[in-house]
Amino acid sequence: MRLLTHNMLSSNIKGVTNGFPLLIEAEKVVEKAVDFNEDFLKNMFAKIEWKALVDASKTMGYAELPDNVESSMLDSDEFLQKFHHALLELHLEEGALVCPETGRKFPVSKGIPNMLLHEDEV
Amino acid sequence: MQILCIMLSDIAQIRLVSSHPEVYDPCDDSFALVDALLADRANLLEHHPSICLEIGCGSGYVITSLALLLGKEASGAHYMATDINPHAVGVTRETLEAHGCHAELVNTDIALGLEKRLARSVDVIVVNPPYVPTPEEEVGCFGITSSWAGGENGRSVIDKILPVADKLLSEKGWLYLLTLTANNPLEICLLMRKKGYASRIILQRSTEEESLHIIKFWRDLDTLLEVKESMVLNKTDNRTVTESLPFPSFSVWRNLSRNFN
Ligand SMILES: C[S@@+](CC[C@H](N)C(=O)[O-])C[C@H]1O[C@@H](n2cnc3c(N)ncnc32)[C@H](O)[C@@H]1O
Numbered sequence: 001m002r003l004l005t006h007n008m009l010s011s012n013i014k015g016v017t018n019g020f021p022l023l024i025e026a027e028k029v030v031e032k033a034v035d036f037n038e039d040f041l042k043n044m045f046a047k048i049e050w051k052a053l054v055d056a057s058k059t060m061g062y063a064e065l066p067d068n069v070e071s072s073m074l075d076s077d078e079f080l081q082k083f084h085h086a087l088l089e090l091h092l093e094e095g096a097l098v099c100p101e102t103g104r105k106f107p108v109s110k111g112i113p114n115m116l117l118h119e120d121e122v
Numbered sequence: 123m124q125i126l127c128i129m130l131s132d133i134a135q136i137r138l139v140s141s142h143p144e145v146y147d148p149c150d151d152s153f154a155l156v157d158a159l160l161a162d163r164a165n166l167l168e169h170h171p172s173i174c175l176e177i178g179c180g181s182g183y184v185i186t187s188l189a190l191l192l193g194k195e196a197s198g199a200h201y202m203a204t205d206i207n208p209h210a211v212g213v214t215r216e217t218l219e220a221h222g223c224h225a226e227l228v229n230t231d232i233a234l235g236l237e238k239r240l241a242r243s244v245d246v247i248v249v250n251p252p253y254v255p256t257p258e259e260e261v262g263c264f265g266i267t268s269s270w271a272g273g274e275n276g277r278s279v280i281d282k283i284l285p286v287a288d289k290l291l292s293e294k295g296w297l298y299l300l301t302l303t304a305n306n307p308l309e310i311c312l313l314m315r316k317k318g319y320a321s322r323i324i325l326q327r328s329t330e331e332e333s334l335h336i337i338k339f340w341r342d343l344d345t346l347l348e349v350k351e352s353m354v355l356n357k358t359d360n361r362t363v364t365e366s367l368p369f370p371s372f373s374v375w376r377n378l379s380r381n382f383n
Contacts, residue, residue, distance in 0.1 A: 004200070005226045008239040020239065034224075040198040043172045047243055106235075112211050112227045115235035 001092045001111050003056050007048055009113065011099035011106070013121045021052035022097035022106065024059045034088045041083055042074055048087070057086040133160065133187035140216035141181060144209045146269035148183040150329045155250050155300050156187045158325040158336035162298075163191055169296065171199050171245035176225075177232055177283055178251055179203035180269060182214030188248060189223040201225035204233055206268055231262075232279075232286050244290040250300045251280050276305045284310070287339075288317050297339040298324075307335045314339050318346035 011019030054065045064082050066073075073079045096105040097113055104121075107114050133156055134148075141147055159166070171192075176185040185203045192199055203225050205211050211227045218225055228236065252261070252269055253276040260271035261278045272278055280301070287297045297319075301307040311321040320342035327334045 002226055005202070005228070008243075009228070009235050010238050012234050012237075032224075035197060037198050040172060040200065043198070047239075049239075110212065110215065112215065112229055113235075114208065115228055115230040116206070117231075117234065 001108055001113055002088050003053060003060070003090055003092075004044065004048075004087045005113070006056050006092070006097070007053055007087075009097065009115065011101065011104065012115070013099060013102055013104060013117060016099060016101045018101060019099055021049065021056065021100065023100060024056055024092060025096040025098060025105070026060055026092055028092075028094035029060045030091045030093050031089050032091060034084070036081070036084050038080060041080055041087070044087065045071065045074060045083070053086060057090060060090045060092065062086055062090055132191050132193075134183050134190060134217065134221055136183075138217065138220040139181050139183050139186075140213045140220065142209045142213045144265040145207065145213045146180040146210070146266065148181055150327070150332075151250055151253075151300055151334055152180070152183050154325060154327045154334050155184055155248065155298065155336055156191075157327075158298060158338075159184075159188055159248070160191055162324060162338070166192060166246065167195050169245065169294070171196065173240075173244045173292075174199055174201050174246040174248070175233070175240075175244045175290065176201075176203040176248045177287075178210075178249060178269075178279075179205050179214045179225075179227070180207075180210050180250070182217030182225075184248060184250060185214065185225050186217050186221050186223050188246075189218070189225060190221060202228070202236075204228045204230050204236070206231050206262065207265060209265070210269075232283055233290060237286060237289055241289050242292055245292050245295050247287050247291060247295065247297045249283055249287070249298065251283060252276070253280065253300070253302045253305055255304050272305070276302055280305060280310065284313060284317075288314075288319075291341070293341065295341065299337050299339065301335050301337060303333045303335070307337055311337065311339075315345055316349055318342065318349060320345045 009022055050069050054067055057065055065086050091111055092108050093111050095108050098105050179185050185201055189201050203214055208229050211229045215227055252272045254270040254272050255276040256271040258273045260267055261273040262268055318341055319339040321337050321339045323335050324338045325336040
């Protein structure tokens with residue numbers, strides 16, 4: 001699971017008002033090289049919750065992202081490379097995503113998060 | 123020889139598609155959907171999709187084919203797929219890897235967990251839903267049953283997917299939906315029309331057992347205005363929207379005829 005996906009997931013348990021961002025419990029992180037695509041990054045930038053991405057990448061052992069961003073940084077190649085790496089190349093292989101409100105864990109196994117809810121959570 | 127190889131590599135290869143006793147193997151419906159995507163390939167490339175999502179990926183045959191057929195020419199595309207069946211997302215992962223592709227996978231009910239943050243962000247949604255008319259109890263059962271069980275008229279899951287697709291699709295977003303005649307595809311077009319979508323049947327195929335349609339939907343300002351106007355009319359003359367809309371809907375035919383021109 002890429003951090004892009006993490007940035008798009010929230011906890012949907014009944015009664016939870018703020019299920020984003022999910023906390024990450026990382027047991028196994030892998031890095032996979034992905035072709036760099038500037039247009040994609042520029043497209044996604046506006047959709048990304050930046051703080052969630054910074055915190056998530058720190059949990060995954062990557063602390064190079066700046067805490068604060070503005071769109072002018074998209075002109076910097078150095079910034080784009082870091083953004084690319086954090087968003088697309090870091091994968092959570094094994095671990096869990098934790099609902100910030102209830103502590104409920106959504107397991108991640110073989111890189112696939114299980115977001116299915118139990119009957120009493122819907 | 124080289125040209126032949128390139129042509130063959132345009133979609134997923136059956137021998138590389140992984141399988142599991144509890145997961146739907148690629149079948150006539152899967153092939154029809156991929157054929158429709160292939161036929162629409164030039165439009166898809168021109169569309170420059172950022173995020174493509176398959177709901178109910180099963181073996182992964184369709185999402186892998188989509189990634190392959192768009193290939194390097196759509197290098198800015200990011201692929202995602204969901205399935206309610208945990209075995210299916212596992213098999214999809216293997217199928218993708220065997221073809222050297224990547225899609226982000228989520229084991230979930232339709233797009234639960236993604237709906238909030240992914241709203242208005244998906245440029246292409248592809249769905250081959252469980253469409254077989256069955257008793258309602260069979261819908262959403264775990265394992266292989268969930269791959270076909272569609273409840274009354276085969277519409278239970280489809281009718282849940284439509285509002286989610288509406289929420290997720292970007293302004294320019296397209297939805298490709300496979301349906302069976304028993305699902306009443308024209309009524310589905312009408313339902314989507316009320317949400318402001320135009321539609322076109324882009325592929326029709328009859329097999330021994332079933333007659334399949336692949337419908338493409340997109341947001342259309344004219345459709346939206348027509349619907350709004352008819353709603354205003356309805357307020358004054360007290361009819362329901364359904365009554366005032368011609369059936370089959372105008373835009374379906376308009377677009378069908380456009381297609382033939
Ligand atoms: C007809 S099969 C299609 C599989 C594959 N896309 C293909 O074309 O070969 C339908 C798939 O939808 C999945 N499915 C059924 N209900 C679902 C739901 N509520 N959310 C997500 N996936 C679902 C099934 O597990 C199955 O894999």
